[in-house]
Amino acid sequence: MAATIIQYIISGIAIGFIYALVGIEYTLVWNSSGLLNFSHDRLITLGAYIFAGTMIIKLNINYPIAIFLTFLSMGILGALIAQGIFNPLRNMRSNIFAVMGTMLLGRIIAELIRLIWGPVPFTLPGFMTGTVSIGSAQISKANIIIMIVSILVAVSLQLFMTFTKIGKAMRCVAQNKRASSLMGINVTQNICITTGISAIICTIIAILVIPLFNVTTTLAASIGLKGFSAGVIGGFGYLPGAIVGGLFIGVVENLSVLFLPAVYKDVVSFVLLIVFLVVRPSGFLGKRA
Amino acid sequence: MRKKLVAIILVGIMSLTLTACGSPANGGSTETASRGGGTETDSKEAGTGxxxxxxxxxxxxxxxxxxxxxxxxxxxxxxxxxxxxxxxxxxxxxxxxxxxxxxxxxxxxxxxxxxxxxxxxxxxxxxxxxxxxxxxxxxxxxxxxxxxxxxxxxxxxxxxxxxxxxxxxxSDSIFAEAAVAYAVNKLGSQKIGMLFNNDDFGTGAEGVIKAYCEKNGVDYVEQGHNTGDKDFTAQLMQMKSDGADTLIIWTHDAELAINARQIYELGLDVKVVSSPGVTMNQVIDICEPEYIEGWYGITDYVSSSDDPAxxxxxxxxxxxxxxxxxxxxxxxxxxxxxxxxxxxxxxxxxxxxxxxxxxxxxxxxxxxxxxxxxxxxxxxxxVNVAKIVNKEVVFEEAISVE
CATH class of the missing domain: 3.40.50.2300 (Response regulator)
Known part of the structure; x- marks a missing residue:
């Protein structure tokens, strides 16, 4: 029994880091534009198709260059999305315009993926496959890499936000757009940079989950909402909060199987989301609702 | 002006999205045949011509x-x-x-x-x-x-x-009964572990297999999951601790491929009988060979069958x-x-x-x-039973159910 519980916790931590990365990506866009990007699960899927479908399988480029080129193309796409949707729509009377805009963008990306790469799912054979034993528990190499990369992404972002001029500007914009604008920060440009970075994080998630979920049109289904829950539970708007929230959801939903049928795993995550929204909207680490 | 432009773009996007559904797709003619410009009975005598x-x-x-x-x-x-x-x-x-x-x-x-x-x-x-x-x-x-x-x-x-x-x-009742009967009678399974998708497709099979096991005195445990789930560790570990010697998995392609990987990674030593997905290239191609080696699939159609049709x-x-x-x-x-x-x-x-x-x-x-x-x-x-051998779908036998 102890071995089973350890396995649940380890697997929960592993999947929790994926939720955490998604939560970080949500948080970045929220902080910079005050909007939620509901097309981000499609951006994750698009990143996987560009990397695996085009860079690796079609063009046969080696992995480091392929990763760089995918980051570049997704970063540019992210900036274009900000320029085309977030910036024009964020000042409209209601946020619903921007939310609808991102949802429709998601639909368009999904159909573009089907038209460009076709509906047949595929994978990268041998890419980050294999497992490592920790005592009696098993963990896949992909999950270990996900944990390391997630921590690196969170730390790098935190350093970037604290010590670089652009990062400081991003924090200013998150705090008060009008004041930032008066202080000479180009808010529009800042939102483009932030969305570009968030698209790159989508690509990081995409590349990391290929060995786990394969490249399919439904690659990011379900992790999108769990990532949103991670953000809320950890404290929306605060990057380390997304990691805490992600790990919390991952472990709790796995351990819930000890008391509930496994089919209620999703229910557990979303009940947690509602409980936090009602009881502690600032989450574990957040300072504001 | 900018707001107007944005509104026009949004309306355009929505129209495109909505009309996509109704448009005839490739391969089909867009023309519609007139039934003679009136109702059926106007144009011809019902049932003839x-x-x-x-x-x-x-x-x-x-x-x-x-x-x-x-x-x-x-x-x-x-x-x-x-x-x-x-x-x-x-x-x-x-x-x-x-x-x-x-x-x-x-x-x-x-x-x-x-x-x-x-x-x-x-x-x-x-x-x-x-x-x-x-x-x-x-x-x-x-x-x-x-x-x-x-x-x-x-x-x-x-x-x-x-x-x-x-x-x-x-019908699923035929598929599912064939799967459990094959596991019990041909593979000698003593304890069936049922992993099913919690939708109509999965629960339909689950009901049939559970009833078969109860009727025939076969030990049975089950775990469900939802469409879109990405991690089945909890369900699989539960199966392991329950001591199931055969897993019957009834789910869609994406979840099936993830189950295959996790069964292999968690080192479950079990026989597996699956819903039709495992016999299809969209699942086989995204699995490493060792993930699905020796799996059985219950399916409508097996390409390797020597049936002339x-x-x-x-x-x-x-x-x-x-x-x-x-x-x-x-x-x-x-x-x-x-x-x-x-x-x-x-x-x-x-x-x-x-x-x-x-x-x-x-x-x-x-x-x-x-x-x-x-x-x-x-x-x-x-239905047919097929076995996966080195990523090839090998026809095993056809099962008829009245």
Whole structure:
């Protein structure tokens, strides 16, 4: 029994880091534009198709260059999305315009993926496959890499936000757009940079989950909402909060199987989301609702 | 000005998204046949003759949505059957015209598509595929009186009692019973662990397998999951601690591939019998060979079967599209052949006469089995067992269930 519980916790931590990365990506866009990007699960899927479908399988480029080129193309796409949707729509009377805009963008990306790469799912054979034993528990190499990369992404972002001029500007914009604008920060440009970075994080998630979920049109289904829950539970708007929230959801939903049928795993995550929204909207680490 | 521009762009995007569903897709003609400019009875005596130069049939496919690959194979299978009939001169000198609509794999769009096809005057409809979509269009097609063929396998479809709705694949109760009977009788399983998707597809099989185990005194444990789940560690570890020696997995392709990887990674030493997905390239191609080695799959269609009907269909399909067909292509090819044979036998494109002919279908050899219509409009009553050996689907045996 102890071995089973350890396995649940380890697997929960592993999947929790994926939720955490998604939560970080949500948080970045929220902080910079005050909007939620509901097309981000499609951006994750698009990143996987560009990397695996085009860079690796079609063009046969080696992995480091392929990763760089995918980051570049997704970063540019992210900036274009900000320029085309977030910036024009964020000042409209209601946020619903921007939310609808991102949802429709998601639909368009999904159909573009089907038209460009076709509906047949595929994978990268041998890419980050294999497992490592920790005592009696098993963990896949992909999950270990996900944990390391997630921590690196969170730390790098935190350093970037604290010590670089652009990062400081991003924090200013998150705090008060009008004041930032008066202080000479180009808010529009800042939102483009932030969305570009968030698209790159989508690509990081995409590349990391290929060995786990394969490249399919439904690659990011379900992790999108769990990532949103991670953000809320950890404290929306605060990057380390997304990691805490992600790990919390991952472990709790796995351990819930000890008391509930496994089919209620999703229910557990979303009940947690509602409980936090009602009881502690600032989450574990957040300072504001 | 900027707000106006944005509003125009948004309206444009929404219009594009909405119209995508109703547009005829590739492979189908956009023309609609007139039934002589009036009602059926205006243009011809009901039950005799032809209403126009061409015979109009429709296909409700899943071109967009979460199941586009299966939709594409469905289109190809139906188109192949139509082309074959047309190349042989059509039916009674009339060419068959296929109109393909996209239901986006949603129920509301399936109803819209069915209404559109019926208003266009088609004499038969292939699809929609999913059981839930078939049940959604059932009232429309019964009111419209057009024979319709679904591949939805939920046992609930048989309970609808709609005389115009036919099923062109074996029911889940047949699939599931074949799976558990094979595990118990042929593989010597002592304790069955059932992993099922918590939708109509999975729970239908779960009910049948649970009942079989209770009736035959076989130990049984079960764990469910939802469509879109990405981690099955908890369910699999539970199976391990419960001591199941055989897993029966009933779920969709994406979840099946993830289960395969995790069963291997968690080192579960079990026999596995699966729903049809494991016999299809879209699952096999995304699994490392060791993940699914030795798995058994229960399916409608196995390409490696030496049945002449299978080989003939496989060769024709490969010649037309350059790829091997799978169960969606085979099942809907079969459904189209049943419909077209019924039109031929009826000698008319009157839908009611065609429905009556479909009901008379008996021992019609198809790539996915032998079609005979029973009293609940189920046409196929046999399934195949296949084994995965080094990523090849090897035909094991055919099982008929009455």
């Amino acid at each position: 032809w209403s126009g130069d061409t015979i109009e049939i429709g296909l409700i496919s899943m071109i967009t949505g979460d199941n586009p690959l299966n939709g594409e194979r469905m289109n190809q299978g139906v188109q192949l059957a139509v082309d074959q009939f047309n190349e042989e001169g059509g039916i009674d000198g009339h060419q068959i015209n296929l109109t393909i609509l996209d239901d986006q794999t949603t129920q509301d769009m399936a109803v819209t598509c069915a209404n559109k096809l019926i208003s266009q005057g088609v004499c038969g409809i292939i699809g929609p595929h999913r059981s839930t979509n078939a049940m959604a269009v059932e009232a429309v097609i019964e009111a419209g009186g057009v024979p319709t063929f679904t591949g939805g396998t939920s046992p609930k479809i048989s309970e609808l009692g709609d005389q115009y709705l036919f099923r062109c694949r074996a 299978v080989q003939e269909f496989k060769n024709a399909f490969m010649e037309a599209y350059g790829i091997e067909p799978e169960l969606y292509a085979a099942s809907y090819y079969g459904a189209t052949v049943i419909l077209l044979e019924a039109i031929k036998a009826a000698g008319t494109d009157d839908p009611t006469a065609i429905m009556e002919q479909v009901k008379k279908t008996k021992d019609l050899t198809l790539p996915n089995g032998t079609a005979s219509c029973d009293d609940v409009n189920d046409l196929i009553h046999n």
